[in-house]
Amino acid sequence: MMTSLTIEVGKVLLVLIGVLNLAAVLTWMERKQSAVMQDRIGANRASILGFRAFGLFQVLADSIKMFAKEDFVPPMGNRFLHTLAPFVSAFFALIGFAAIPFGNVIHLFGKDISLQVIDLNVGILYVFATMSLGIYGVVLAGWSSNNNYAFLGGMRGSSQMFSYEITIGTTILGVLMIFESLSLQTIVQAQGELLWGFIPKWGVVVQPIGCLLFLVAGIAETKRVPFDLPEGESEIIGYFVEYSSMKFGLFMLTDFVETILIASLVTTLFFGGWQIPYLMRDGFHFPGGFTVSLSGTSVSLLQVLSYCVKVFFFCWFLLLVRWTLPRFRYDQLMRLGWKMVFPISILNLLATSLLVLLLR
Amino acid sequence: MGSRELSFTERLYIIEVFKGLWLTGHHFFGNMKRHLARQLGLNRLKKGAVTFQYPEERRPFSPRYRSRHRLTKRDNGSPRCVACMMCETVCPAHCIYIVAGEHPDPNIEKFPVRFDIDLGVCVFCGFCVEACPEDAIRMDTGIVEIAAYSRKEMIYHIEDLLQ
């Protein structure tokens, strides 16, 4: 009893601390990466005792600044909802990680421990449910500020997120049909199989169009450039215009946490999660009959590492997209969502179901 | 120039997106390589960024760069300016204010008792320098950090300008 409780709490803390730290690192990475992409240097002045660490302390300086700033609530706004909104946003973004596996089932202290916080048999539905609930944060923030700009921003945000959530749902269905499970751990385990003996059966191999559409819709979910119409910091201003200090910080954090969430989902559903091609329980089995045997512990560690590397890569990729593409106009966004991405995802779904039926 | 019709591949968007990602990714990896090489001391010549680390590092100015004004002096240290008001007249921002006084030397006739330039209004066009018949005003100090806490402090007087 005690050990299982400790293990559960340990896993929760591991995931939570990991995600929050990665989000903090992403704020630094976003600055540095955009700078390197644009031939600049980026924030590098924050220092402790003259030690600059490539601007990593900027994260610390920023958070101190956020906490020290005045927390302003608009006098005609709803104080309770105004305070609640950022917490709703951050909370639902964070609990989504509970169902995402970061490693295979391991044997420790005479127990089978699945390396994920909860192995829900409807894991993927749970993740999408939490993502949808995140909309409440946006709408509440826009509504409770009693500011027309914020209100319109909240409306834009919710309609955008609804539109693209439908696409996410339909693209996912293809993956679910092929791997025949809603549990993310089972989906990842199924991706360890090989197609024709040498191609890893990753989601991206069996559902390339689904993967692309999921990426597009996923970026739209994170509300970042090129889909940042809910925020539009520089000119159209969005739902958190009336927020200051750490409440604003929470919204910013939510953006980064959602980026990580999308990166983890893409990894889990389309890029094999913690799988490494040809790595079985007892080592590498390459197609040519060549094998490298490894101990069970090192295999587990390698798998967790591979998951982290993949997630990190996709975070990098999402940042690359964010700093490359210009923003859509709102009608273009809606047209892309409803007239392009959604129909293509339906066609993709039909084609997949036909193939699954024929190949059975 | 009207807007050009987009070709079919451009309207597909996705190919253009990947082209854009390729371009920015190219910059990212190229610059990253140069940054790393510098950090490891392999290649100190190529910089990964075009940034000047401003207070420590300064961009060299071109010789004809227009920086803060100065009034040139004669050999005896008095201003060369003869208060002819040419610069005041030509100044498009009307930010020069001169009060002339009688000079003891009849060949010089006049000299400025007051010579104020409101640098908060000046547009740094350099017309005053062009107009001056005596080469008495120049913009070659190389001073660009002109800042003050109030508008009043932005007005430079003859003592400041003669330095």
Ligand code: SF4
């Ligand atoms: S630089 Fe131009 S605006 Fe400035 S004082 Fe001279 S003439 Fe006037």
Ligand code: SF4
């Ligand atoms: S144009 Fe030259 S000489 Fe004439 S008032 Fe201006 S600075 Fe003096």
